[in-house]
Each structure stands twice: as structure tokens, then as C-alpha cells.
Amino acid sequence: MCQLLGMNCNTPTDITFSFEGFRRRAGLTDHHTDGFGIAFFEGKGARIFRDNRPGASSPMADLVSAYRIKSLNVIAHIRKATKGDVNLENTHPFTRELWGENWTFAHNGTVENVQVCSECHYQPIGTTDSEAAFCNLLSRLKKRHPKKPSDKEIFDAIVEITSDIAENGVFNFILSNGQWMIARCSTNLHYVCRKAPFGKALRDDDVMIDFSQYTTENDKVTIITTQPLTKNEQWTKMKNGGYVFFKDGDLVYEIEGTLPECKPHV
Amino acid sequence: MCQLLGMNCNTPTDITFSFEGFRRRAGLTDHHTDGFGIAFFEGKGARIFRDNRPGASSPMADLVSAYRIKSLNVIAHIRKATKGDVNLENTHPFTRELWGENWTFAHNGTVENVQVCSECHYQPIGTTDSEAAFCNLLSRLKKRHPKKPSDKEIFDAIVEITSDIAENGVFNFILSNGQWMIARCSTNLHYVCRKAPFGKALRDDDVMIDFSQYTTENDKVTIITTQPLTKNEQWTKMKNGGYVFFKDGDLVYEIEGTLPECKPHV
Numbered sequence: 182m183c184q185l186l187g188m189n190c191n192t193p194t195d196i197t198f199s200f201e202g203f204r205r206r207a208g209l210t211d212h213h214t215d216g217f218g219i220a221f222f223e224g225k226g227a228r229i230f231r232d233n234r235p236g237a238s239s240p241m242a243d244l245v246s247a248y249r250i251k252s253l254n255v256i257a258h259i260r261k262a263t264k265g266d267v268n269l270e271n272t273h274p275f276t277r278e279l280w281g282e283n284w285t286f287a288h289n290g291t292v293e294n295v296q297v298c299s300e301c302h303y304q305p306i307g308t309t310d311s312e313a314a315f316c317n318l319l320s321r322l323k324k325r326h327p328k329k330p331s332d333k334e335i336f337d338a339i340v341e342i343t344s345d346i347a348e349n350g351v352f353n354f355i356l357s358n359g360q361w362m363i364a365r366c367s368t369n370l371h372y373v374c375r376k377a378p379f380g381k382a383l384r385d386d387d388v389m390i391d392f393s394q395y396t397t398e399n400d401k402v403t404i405i406t407t408q409p410l411t412k413n414e415q416w417t418k419m420k421n422g423g424y425v426f427f428k429d430g431d432l433v434y435e436i437e438g439t440l441p442e443c444k445p446h447v
Numbered sequence: 448m449c450q451l452l453g454m455n456c457n458t459p460t461d462i463t464f465s466f467e468g469f470r471r472r473a474g475l476t477d478h479h480t481d482g483f484g485i486a487f488f489e490g491k492g493a494r495i496f497r498d499n500r501p502g503a504s505s506p507m508a509d510l511v512s513a514y515r516i517k518s519l520n521v522i523a524h525i526r527k528a529t530k531g532d533v534n535l536e537n538t539h540p541f542t543r544e545l546w547g548e549n550w551t552f553a554h555n556g557t558v559e560n561v562q563v564c565s566e567c568h569y570q571p572i573g574t575t576d577s578e579a580a581f582c583n584l585l586s587r588l589k590k591r592h593p594k595k596p597s598d599k600e601i602f603d604a605i606v607e608i609t610s611d612i613a614e615n616g617v618f619n620f621i622l623s624n625g626q627w628m629i630a631r632c633s634t635n636l637h638y639v640c641r642k643a644p645f646g647k648a649l650r651d652d653d654v655m656i657d658f659s660q661y662t663t664e665n666d667k668v669t670i671i672t673t674q675p676l677t678k679n680e681q682w683t684k685m686k687n688g689g690y691v692f693f694k695d696g697d698l699v700y701e702i703e704g705t706l707p708e709c710k711p712h713v
């Protein structure tokens with residue numbers, strides 16, 4: 182299984198503190214060593230770094246940490262391959278253009294029998310179930326809404342389509358178009374919303390940060406991740422079938438999961 | 448105007464020698480300082496680095512030089528903005544999925560009146576004429592060939608469609624799907640095919656390399672670029688309306704340009 186990390190904020194924020202804790206799981210504190218990737222939205226553009234080497238030791242991940250890119254929306258992924266070889270085209274996050282926007286997606290879990298017909302708008306490049314699921318989702322969205330609808334209509338359509346895909350497996354994912362971030366939980370997904378008054382956070386490798394030194398009182402920063410990254414913050418554990426839609430660091434739409442608890446089958 | 452660099456080989460090759468000479472033009476020896484980008488194909492995947500800072504001083508470009516990625520197909524671009532703001536979404540090379548492949552494109556020149564209808568398969572994300580031309584090309588290709596045809600049919604279709612686009616401006620470009628590289632010349636494009644016996648090359652900033660130390664006798668490495676990067680090699684200057692199709696470092700298809708000499712209008 183893989184691990185996911187997402188950040189959605191109302192002011193461009195440096196994700197290094199969270200990313201450094203996260204990438205330690207890709208070879209140091211855990212075994213997610215089959216590649217890593219991270220996408221930083223910047224306006225309508227996205228900087229995407231992917232490597233089929235472990236996130237903990239990849240020179241690309243070193244650059245990401247050193248560069249301290251500030252962004253409103255970031256999606257990162259460390260991979261433990263279950264389906265598809267370990268190579269660059271199978272490395273998350275995946276990106277496609279939809280309605281003239283960069284849509285970026287990372288998945289944790291395994292879904293079976295995802296259909297991508299040769300007439301579908303979006304075709305997978307690699308061989309993962311994750312990219313096939315992403316292409317299936319986008320093709321159905323584009324077919325249903327040839328032109329971009331409202332955020333609420335997008336959220337509702339994504340909930341409907343991905344609930345369908347999730348019937349055949351474990352489907353935790355994080356998705357962003359650079360304006361908002363949507364996440365779905367099957368088994369493991371947690372989030373925390375940081376805002377004033379900002380305090381100190383203690384990462385699980387015992388590194389401390391005082392957010393008040395880096396923020397203003399208007400800042401809102403939401404972190405979504407597979408497993409909590411800090412020991413002393415109140416993380417919300419999502420339920421199976423739960424969805425969240427964050428914009429500018431705020432929880433705008435939510436569906437509380439009501440499905441029976443889902444166990445990963447790998 | 449911008450500058451282009453492409454490499455197509457039969458064995459994974461490190462482009463650092465050429466890229467280092469090329470990126471000097473992005474701030475040191477020339478004024479192409481409005482961003483840079485480089486795409487390295489690796490299997491069906493592509494590593495793409497883009498920065499809206501000058502290629503000569505970008506930390507991203509430093510990483511690219513230090514990382515020494517070996518690839519069969521590389522496309523790089525340094526930008527001098529003519530249309531579209533200086534930002535990440537307007538930075539070449541542009542990429543889209545076509546027939547389950549990564550298609551990557553960089554353009555030098557300016558083309559007017561490129562049509563991208565809202566029903567077209569591919570929509571631009573940024574505001575450049577270049578990305579619009581790329582989306583126009585891919586949408587027409589996909590419409591003409593819903594399934595992937597032969598290399599020759601692809602080449603013929605690209606020649607026909609892009610000759611049409613080129614009627615409204617200056618259209619030097621390099622395009623690759625990771626298997627081959629196609630280039631078109633309006634004003635300035637040169638190429639050199641390096642193969643055994645490999646000798647020494649002297650870059651225009653007087654750095655010397657002895658290729659025989661890095662190659663085997665079976666290697667074939669073609670470099671395509673706006674202006675020759677070395678002083679002592681025989682570069683072929685393409686003509687207006689000329690096209691080349693390289694695969695494994697070999698010139699497979701060619702159309703010699705026959706149009707009147709084209710002058711850039713910026």
C-alpha cells in the first residue's frame with residue numbers, strides 16, 4: 182500500500198515540515214520505497230517531481246526539500262507497488278488536463294476491474310489500477326459535463342462516480358485542480374486544519390516546529406494524510422465512504438462515511 | 448523568441464554537455480530569461496522540469512545538470528516571452544496524453560489565430576500561442592486517427608496540419624512521444640548526428656568534450672537545436688517548411704523545406 186499527503190491553504194505555504202516527515206516513511210521509518218512524487222500547483226501550472234527511487238533517498242526529493250516551494254495546493258505520494266511495475270509512468274501523482282485545468286490525483290489502495298474503453302477521452306499511459314481509475318473518473322466527468330460546472334456539481338459528480346469505482350476495492354485518494362482539494366477515504370485518511378492561534382507541532386520523528394513564527398493570523402492550512410504526521414495535534418480520522426472538499430484551507434463540503442469499516446485486502 | 452534543444456538517440460545518453468551550453472543562453476550569453484523547461488523520456492514516462500526563472504540561474508536547472516539523467520529522447524526550451532505572461536503554465540515544453548502516450552512539444556516563434564474550439568479534445572491551460580497550436584495539432588490528429596496509426600501516417604498528418612498552422616507565423620518546433628522526435632523549421636533549426644568514429648567537440652563557450660570516452664561504436668545521438676552548440680561539427684541547417692523525423696538517432700523521414708526564406712517578425 183502507498184501513503185498520501187495533501188495540503189490546501191489560503192496563502193502560499195511551504196510544505197517542507199510535513200513532507201520531510203512524510204518522506205521518511207519511504208525507506209527510513211517504513212517500506213514505501215517504490216517511488217515518490219509530489220505536485221505543487223502554482224497558478225494554473227503545476228510543478229511535478231517524480232522518481233522511481235525511494236522518497237527518503239531520492240536526489241529529486243532532496244531538491245524538493247531544499248527548494249522550499251510555496252503553494253496553495255500540494256499532493257504527494259510514496260509508493261509501495263501492488264499493481265504495475267516500478268517505473269516512472271506508474272509513479273503518482275497522475276495529471277491530465279480537464280476543462281483547461283491541470284487535474285492531479287494520487288491513490289492509496291487497490292481497485293479491481295476498472296474499465297477504460299478505447300473510446301474513453303482519457304487513456305492510461307502506465308499499467309496501474311490507480312491511473313486507470315483516474316482516467317475512468319475524468320472520462321465520465323467530461324462526458325457528463327462537457328463544460329465546467331459549479332464546484333458543488335463537480336463534488337457531487339465525483340462522489341457518485343468514485344463511490345462506484347470504490348465498490349471494487351480500496352480507494353483512498355486525493356485530487357486537486359489547483360483551486361480546491363477533494364479527498365476520499367476507504368481505510369486510512371486523516372486531516373488537520375491549522376489556523377490562528379498557531380502553536381507548536383511535534384512530528385512523529387520528534388522534530389518540533391513553531392507555526393506561529395511562519396504564519397499570520399489569517400492563514401489557514403489543511404493537511405490531509407494517510408497517517409497523522411504529528412503527535413500533539415487533533416487529527417480527524419475519516420470513515421469509509423467519507424469525502425471532504427477543501428478550498429482556501431476551509432472544509433466546504435463533506436460527506437461523512439457510513440459504509441462498514443473497510444479493511445485493506447493487501 | 449525562444450530557443451529549442453532536442454536529443455534523440457539509440458542508447459540512453461546524458462545531455463548535460465549540450466544542455467549546459469544551451470542554458471548559458473538563458474541569462475549569460477543571451478536574453479532568453481523568461482523561464483526554461485526540459486523533458487526527459489524514460490520508458491513511457493517523462494520527467495519534466497520547468498521553472499519560470501532563467502535557465503542559467505534556476506536551481507531546477509542546476510539539479511538537471513547535476514542529476515545526469517540518461518534518456519533516449521529529451522526536449523528543452525528557454526523562453527523569451529512574446530505572447531502570454533511569464534508563469535509556470537506558459538512554460539514549455541507542454542505535454543498531453545495521446546493514444547496512451549506522453550506527447551511533449553516545444554515551440555520557437557509566434558503563430559497567430561490558432562483556433563481551439565471548446566469542443567476540441569485538448570484545451571490549453573495557459574495563454575500562449577504555442578500551447579494553443581499544440582492543442583490544435585493534437586485535437587486534429589486525434590480526430591483524424593482515433594487509434595494510433597503507423598509512424599509514417601503520423602508524420603504525414605503532422606506535416607499537413609502544422610503546415611497549415613505555420614501559414615500564420617513562425618513555427619519552429621520539436622515534438623516527441625518518447626519513441627521518435629519530429630522537428631519543423633520556419634526560421635532557425637539545425638541538427639547534427641553523432642556516431643562512430645566519435646571525436647572531440649568544442650562548445651561555443653570553449654568547453655571541450657571527447658565523445659569517444661563516453662560512447663560505444665554502436666551509439667547514435669542526434670541533437671536538434673535553434674543555433675549550433677559546437678564550433679567544430681558539421682550542423683545541417685534546415686530550410687523553411689522542412690521537417691525531420693528521427694528514431695534511434697537515425698533520420699527516417701525528411702521533407703526538405705521549399706518555402707521562401709522566412710524572417711521572424713519579432
